[in-house]
Amino acid sequence: MSIYSALKVSEGCRALRLLHRGSHSILKANPNLAFVPASRPPDPKEVNELQxxxxxxxxxxxxxxxxxxxESGIPDYRSEGVGLYTRTERRPIQHAEFVRNASARxxxxxxxxxxxxxxxxxxxNAAHLALRNWERLGKLHWLVTQNVDALHSKAGSQLLTELHGCTHRVSCLGCGDQTTRSELQECFEALNPSWRAEAQGVAPDGDVFLTDEQxxxxxxxxxxKCGGILKPDVxxxxxxxxxxxxxxxHERLAESDSFLVAGSSLQVFSAYRFALAAYEKKLPIVILNIxxxxxxxxxxxxxxxxxxxxLPLIDPQ
Incomplete structure (x- = not known):
């Protein structure tokens, strides 16, 4: 790295510390952090290494x-103490059960x-917005998310692949016709005008806990269009x-020169395979995850x- 580049990194880090002080106070008061595992503040040395x-x-x-x-208030599955798997015996629905069982649907x-x-x-949250800014400044070649919450799209990211789909879309398993989840919500309301149930907890995919009687x-x-089964496009x-x-x-990865993981344990193979591929291509890999x-x-x-x-502490230029 040149002396000029090193100076640029140092100046960027100093400038962003001021921004961080303001954003840190906002996040600290945010009740959404109830689903965030305990962690220490970023270490200046680690910030510099990521920079x-x-x-x-x-x-x-x-x-x-x-x-x-x-940090947007959506729990994950596996985090110690706050993830769905550690808080409850509930598990997400399986694909085969949804397709075969009308009661499960x-x-x-x-x-x-x-x-x-x-x-x-x-x-x-600030992380989604930081990645959007990296894209706009030409630093981010492509963004792949395992999440189905549409938060990257809401933030304005466009160079985006939603690996596991998005709950904001609904597809027919018969004819493939798609509609928005908000339109389906209106259909539910019309079909169930007097049906009421109180939510009990919340899950990472928007599911809540209700009894069979409810x-x-x-x-x-x-x-x-065809009378087929409607399923979230996930x-x-x-x-x-x-x-x-x-x-x-894989094509986008082949075009890339570095690989950053943010907020994933990579436990599912659909994501882990890309980390393996990056390693095989000898790309530098950085993982940011509590x-x-x-x-x-x-x-x-x-x-x-x-x-x-x-992520907001990093100068992408």
Whole structure:
């Protein structure tokens, strides 16, 4: 790295410390942080190491997971103490169960109907906005997210692949027709004008916890085009990401010169495979995630800070 570049990195870090003081006070008072695992503040040395990594990157591919959205009030699955798996015995619906079992679909959609107003109202946090700015400044080559919450889109990111789809879209399993989730919400309301249920907790995909007795009278519409089964345009557990989408991400990775993971434990293979591919291509890998990940041994740098605290400190220019 040249002396000029090193000075530029140092000046950028100093300038961003002032911004960080203001954003830190806002985030500290944010009740959304209830779903964020405990972590220490960013270490200045680690901030500088990440800054150097970003400064050297010309075509950066970023992969994000649930840990980038916890600061927006959306819980994740696996975080110690606050993730869904540690707080409850509940598990997300499996793809095969949804397709084969009408009662399972009724239960899923009733819960989703109750949880949708809150889930759809979540807004991007400082980490989403930082990545959007990296894209606009030409630093970010491509962004791949495992999340289905649409927060990257809300933030304004355009060079984006939603690896597991998005809950804001609904598809028919019969004819493939798509509609928006907000339109389906109106259909639910029309079909169930007197149906009421109180939400009990919240899950990462917008699901809430209801009893079987609460959902037994909930009515679920069929596709208006062919009468087929309506499903969120997301990859449920037990299903696989399409070959076309996987191939597209591999193409973007082949064009990249560095790989950053933000807020993902990489426990699911659909994401882990890209970390393996980056390692095989000898790309420098940095992981930003509170707690261990499946790919820590592949990374040249592992950071345990909050995404919304650390990413805004980095100067992408």
């Amino acid at each position: 150097l990594f970003i400064s050297r990157s010309q075509r950066l591919l970023v992969m994000t997971g649930a840990g980038i959205s916890t 009724q239960r899923y959609w009733a819960r989703n109907f109750v949880g949708w107003p809150q889930f759809s109202s979540h807004q991007p 959902v037994c009278n909930f009515r679920v519409p069929a596709c208006s 990859t449920f557990f037990g299903d696989t990401v399409s070959r076309e989408k996987v191939g597209f991400v 707690g261990p990940t499946r790919s820590d041994h592949l990374a040249s740098l592992k950071l345990n800070s909050r995404c919304g605290e650390l």
